[in-house]
Amino acid sequence: MIRSGTYWDLGLLVLMSIAVYYYMRKAGRGEKLPSIRDIPAVDAIYEGVGRSIELDKPVHFAMGASGGQLYSSLVSMTLAALMLLRHTVRCCAKLGARLIVHVPGQTESIPLVEGIVRDAYLEEGKPELFRREDLRYYGYSSTSFTQAISDSYARDGVGLNVCVGIWYTDCVMPLGAAAHYGAMNVGGTARWIMAYAFAMMTDYLLLASELYAAGAKVSGNPYMVASVASEDIGKYFVILIIIIGVILMALGVNMASIFAY
Amino acid sequence: MAEVFIKRDLPLALIFIIGILVIIEFFFPHPALSAIKAELGTWTVIIANVSIFLGLFYMSYAQYRMLQRQKTLSGYIYFITPFVALCLFFIGAAFPGYTSSPQYQWLYQNIYRAQVAMYVSLPLFYCYYAAYRAFRIRSIEALALMLGGLLYTFRQIPLFTYLCPPLHPIGEWVLLVPNVAGGRGAVICVALASIVVGLRTLVGKEVTTIEVR
Amino acid sequence: MSEKTIWDKIAEFDIRWIYLLTIILIVIPVVHPLGIPIRVSKPVKDFYKTIDELPPGSVVAVSFRGSLGLLDEQEAQFLALWKILFQRDLKVIFYSPTADGEIILDMHLGKKVRPEDYGKKYGIDYVRLGYAPIGEPGEAAFALDIRSIFPTDYKGTPLDEIPMMKNINSWKDIDLLIFQYTACTDVEIVIRQWVVPYNMTVLTMTLGCCGPMTAPYYPKMIKGFLSGSIAGAELEIIGGVPGPGAAMTDAKNLGIFGLIVSLILGNLAYWGRRLSKEGGE
């Protein structure tokens, strides 16, 4: 028997599943997919890597002190950030820039982070560029994380600073310090509460759900790109239920009880 | 073939099975499923905690390589410092009470808390830095950001509401009306995107979980 | 080489002077308080009203997710809250899903606020269940069966042996939940695990930065909320319970001018340079 009060949840999940299936099937058959609008921050990563080489400074990548959440409700953000990590590594490998990755505090995410970095170098045919010492770990605390990153900017220099993923207050100091040391900042988080810091301090911003779209876009994988189109189906659905809800409510229908299902 | 199955397909299948189990339990609660879900919850905590020494390894390795590059007195001091701190806290926890011992609590409060409290203050200055360096009112969006920020700031600082009482209800209105509208739209879109990532992961089409060797 | 204009000089101004100015502006009211009056906002009024209107003997659960490092922001809130709760005929249950929460309770409950001063006895009027790193699944389990998470209180006494806890087993026996947290997204935990399934009356206490994130749930799902030390000061005023919030809020009055100066200087430099360039052309 279905749990009471979850009919809407199930309905929405089924709708989203159908949308994802539909677009992925299209991608599988090689059919034309809706194009995703430009996200300037994606191209900015490549440009920033080139800039770092010109300045002879390393590229820094961080996902946040709490950015390695694999078994919480923020796992999707971790996965999106890892996609952008893969893209950044490939850009660095292609152009020959040094990359320093500031590993999140959750130790359980380290194997995935190292795997992504190592494989991305391998994909570009330059496995020898992988250096484990450039995966820096500072414990699971935003205090140690932010201080150590800032120190690293000062010590190693910073040409491009990519901060994406799950960020709390820990984003302000790295973004500010990187700008202070002359870096180009690219970043964003889907945690709305902290998005302001990225809006104010980055040169190229990934605002809220743009992070996911960017992650899919840089993957170069048609299934990933296709699934972004299904997000939009969900958005149309939400817009529709809000408009219908307002109309019905104006007509005297008790929407509070209908939404309770 | 078998290698691909063990190294790639089986972990993907595991993600699918576990994820679907958790989802089914949510919609169709059954004591057996709930027990599995609760067990999985415990497992995740144990797995994460058992892996804790990976962090120590990576930290030590980066420290060691840093020392290799900088074999000076300051290099040695920076190399040894985290290990001294580590030992100090281990000693604190060796007293009866483990991490609740007065010795550990003393260290925790006076070292850790002092650093955390100060670290949370530093962004204040970076916000000022951003306001000075980057916050240019050159578009209507930038103006909206600044107005939203300043009006809510005035509401939070008694001096402003004392000098100009209408700032209080205006600031509260910003918080409870346009802020709610913008925030809600963003939260809904992020949630939809998360569901898509989740579904993609479950069906084994999320590149991060497939391609890692 | 062209000479530097006033706008160039403003644009290249060393920001560290503003840092120093800010620190001085914070120090002044700490040393000499300004005593500027504080106005009580609607979410705080609703917060107080919800507690004030509870019938005598109601059970209040306090989920205490404090953080030691962030104590400055929330100390005033919870000291005022405890005083208000102990002034009334209520049964209060404290539990800590964070280790720091328990340390703060150890530090302050019985020291800065003494229940016995209000005639309250441990085990009769209030109980501390202790610390358990329960997370969101644990919060759900707690709502269903308190004893599944906390079989004993913080001293190890079985809950069944504590008179106050005899008939308190689950959400059904709790009249009000006060949810104190420091990670802004934790507000979703209380919505998902208490409000949505049980329509529980909930109040929240959080940092100033989390106010905008809590606002979308107020007043329908969250009846009232405190965000930041200013809300603590407002609760002190409306509840008539003096505490550290007023001094803390007072001391913030001048420090914010650093921000305003930064904004003005930055925009002056930008617009000055731009307009003078356009004028020159």
Add this chain to the structure above:
Amino acid sequence: MSASFWEILGIWVAAFFTFSVLSFLWKDNPYFKFGQQFIVGVVVAHNILFAMKSVYDNAVIPIMTQGRWTLIIPIILGVLMYTRLHRDYAWASKYPTAVLVGTGTGVMVTGILRGQIIDQAKMTVLDVFKSSNPVDIFNGIIILIGVLTSISFFIFTKEHKGPLGISAKIGRIFLMISLGANWSGETVWYLTQMTGRVMFLWHDWIKRAILGIG
């Protein structure tokens, strides 16, 4: 009551580390570097101690006292995480990762449907009809317009031109106001923390530890 030796020493230690962090505002310097290296050690130690206790409480005790032998599996899975350190066996770390990601995905998908989508839509509808007070109705309509237009800003598969372009532009203004409110909330919070530190330095360090007052 005069403060004890340990209390005073604690204040000095706390002041030492407070200034170490603060000194970064001036520039990167050896004092800051020392404090930074120290705190990394502190945090790693703290994490290890709590993780060990958690494994003991959640795995070792239940295995020993309740005979819950299934809990050996997550311990083994946790150990498999270390295979990442050896290139030939690194693939084995995919198993524990799969358990974590699978659980996380399930929890995420089910957790956000109601609270972050359906209830948000519900509240947007109900806000318009909150009361018959014209101000409330006006506010409700503003929220309604803001939510609809800000969602339209995040539509990725259509170019932001024509009506969608106008809607996205309005939505962006609402998003910016919300970002501004968040920025303000955070800035004032940082200011509180800074004030708290100044109060600590004035009342505890200068007055109590140095001058011996209070």
